[in-house]
Structures are given as structure tokens and as C-alpha cells.
Amino acid sequence: MSVQERKQRERAERERLIVATARELAEQQGWDAVTTRRLAERIEYSQPVLYSHFRGKREIIGAVALKGAAELAVAVRAATSAANGPRERVAALARAYLDFAARNPAVYDALFQLDGGLAYAQEDTPQPLKDAFAALLECLGEVAGDGVQPGLFTEVFWASLHGLVTLTRAGRLLPEDAAQRVELLVDRLAVM
């Protein structure tokens, strides 16, 4: 039995290695550089090994995305729980979100830009994704305002943040004014 357990452990370890390497490569040189050949070479296995862990490249992207969603949720909760008062809490959330996207562009792309084969907003949505949304909802729900569904408000606020991330990434928005934009967004959208 111990032998099987060891093998299983080694397999899980190698899977982690694949995901971590894919992420690393993507952050270093962009997702275009993450080819199955290069990835296989980096983990010092042959290509087919990747396919014994994942159905294909898309699933590898999905795995990176899930890991990223979990980290995003942690980052958001850490920021919000450290802030005092609704106004500051929402601002902290926004900053944490934008900061995460800026620090992990490839992970952010895996989450929202690329096709990782993940189901969003459905029953079979993976837990980390649901939880990341829940982290936003916990904080944003209290500033939705009267007569506005917390879920709907969270979606709109989230969409705004996502738009800022995308346009900033595309070079459309200068990073210098990021703080101003966040303040504007928080002041206008949130009802205190």
C-alpha cells in the first residue's frame, strides 16, 4: 500500500510542478511562450506526460487560474479585514484587486482573459472561483445601497475593476493615475 501512496504523492507533486512551471513561464515570457514542448522540457519530462495529468493546454491554464483565484480571494480578504469602516474597506478591496492583477498578469489572464475551460456562474463552477466572488460579495454587499441586490452591485463593481485592469494592461490608462481612478470609483459607486 505504501508504494501506491508514494507514487500517488509523486504524481501529485509533479502535477503541482507542471502548474507552477506553466505559471512561471507565463509570467516570465507571456502565455504565448507556454508551449507544451517548452513546458515539458522545463519539467524535464516528455510532452505526453503533460497529457497524463491534463486533457490539454487549456486545462493547464485552468489549473493556473484556479490557483490564482484562491490567492486572489486571500489577498482581498486580507486587505478588507485590515481596513476600518466601509469606505476604507471598499477602497482597500479595490486596491488589492488591482494590485493582484498588476503583480500577476499571467495569472489574471488565465482567470479572465484566456480560455481555461472553466465554467463561471453555474452550479458546476469550481469552488475557488465561487469563493473569490464570495470574497468580493462579503465586502461589497454592505455598500450596495437600498433596493440594490448585493450580487448585482458586486458584479458591476467587479466589472469596473476588471475594465480598469484590462485597459491599464493594454497601455490605455497610465498607471500613475490609478489611485485617482480607484478613489473616483469607490466614491461614486459605493453607498456609505
Added chain:
Amino acid sequence: MSVQERKQRERAERERLIVATARELAEQQGWDAVTTRRLAERIEYSQPVLYSHFRGKREIIGAVALKGAAELAVAVRAATSAANGPRERVAALARAYLDFAARNPAVYDALFQLDGGLAYAQEDTPQPLKDAFAALLECLGEVAGDGVQPGLFTEVFWASLHGLVTLTRAGRLLPEDAAQRVELLVDRLAVM
């Protein structure tokens, strides 16, 4: 001389054909289906002909994006000029923007999702892109509120719309609530 002019006309016509065909193919089957081979076959020329007009696929995407930007500007201006009062004007702008994205998903992708090799927010940004932003600015500038730069406000509003488009496209937001979200966004962000 007339011969050269004719050739030049035919060349320009073929270039329009390439861009239109690429767009059509992308709207029908998605950008992944727009390969240089398929595109060449559809226009009934060989692959290398494409490269006598464009540096590569990316430039073709860019050409589709520019055409789309011009159409977007027209759509936005038409919607805003037909509306009465600042509140209704902004709401009309938002609806027109989201409607354009919904009706021309491939064009919208070419503009903001894919790499079309276009420079944004710089001196050498192509005119259609500048003009599309100008169309937004014309309307949104008047509801920025005191002490808020019109450009900054337009960026934030735009980013919010873009986020809604992206998340809706990804299946993250249910289209049924689109109207509600627009109302929320307009009511909160714009200062009347």
C-alpha cells in the same frame, strides 16, 4: 497613368475584401477560425497575397479593429445625439456601447481583446481610435462632476462598460439583468 490608377484601385478593393472577409469569418466562427489559409481561400487568392497587403495576421486584426472603432464612434454619436438631457444621453451611450459589443463580438475582440498591434493612448495612436475615445468624451465630459477631470472620468466609465462586456461575454453575467446594471452604473457614476 490610368493603368496604374486602375491597379491601385483594384489593390485597395482587394484589401477591403481581405478585411471584410476576415471580419465576416471571425463573426461567423470566431477568430480562431481565421487562419491565413482559410482567409486566402475565401478571397480566392493564395496565402502570400495577404502578406503583400499586411505584415501578418496581427495587422489584419488591427485593420478590422480600426474599422470597428470608426463604426463604434458613429454608433455612440448617433445614440447620444438622439437623446434628451444629460442623464438620458449617458444612458443611451452606455446602451449603444454594450449593444455594439453584443452585435459585433469579433470586432470588439479585435479592438480590445486581441493583439492587433495598435498603439493606444499615444501620439501615434491611429485616428479612429482617438476619435472613438473622443466620442465617449464628448458625452461623458459633461457629467464628470466638479473637480474631476473629464478624461479621467471617461476612462473610468469606459472601463466599467468594458468590464461589463467582458464578463457578460464570458458567461459571467446574465444578459437578462443588463438593463439593470446599466441603470445602476449611470445613476451612480454620472453627476447630473
Added chain:
DNA sequence: CACGAATCCTAGCACCGCTAGACAATCAAG
């Protein structure tokens, strides 16, 4: 009509995601 130039296509490169089938290592049974 013949020549030079412009135009276009055939064929091919290196790379992609993905997979079949050969091979080697490992384990259980005799």
C-alpha cells in the same frame, strides 16, 4: 512581337497541440 517588370503561386520552413505505438521499468504470481 519581344522584352522587362510587376504579380502571383507552389512548395517548404519551423513551430504548434496532440497522440499512437514502441519500449523500459515495476510489480505480482508461480
Added chain:
DNA sequence: CTTGATTGTCTAGCGGTGCTAGGATTCGTG
């Protein structure tokens, strides 16, 4: 300890991609 089956891994290759070199062909001109 040997055998046989199972598991794991790799080599080699398929059809596709964007892109290009170089030959063939058409075309306008003298």
C-alpha cells in the same frame, strides 16, 4: 529467481499554424 502482465515513459509523427523564398506567369511597354 523467473516469468508475465501492468504501468509508466518516450520517440516519432499527424495535421494544423504563421510566414517566406524563389520560380512561374501575366502584364504593360517599347
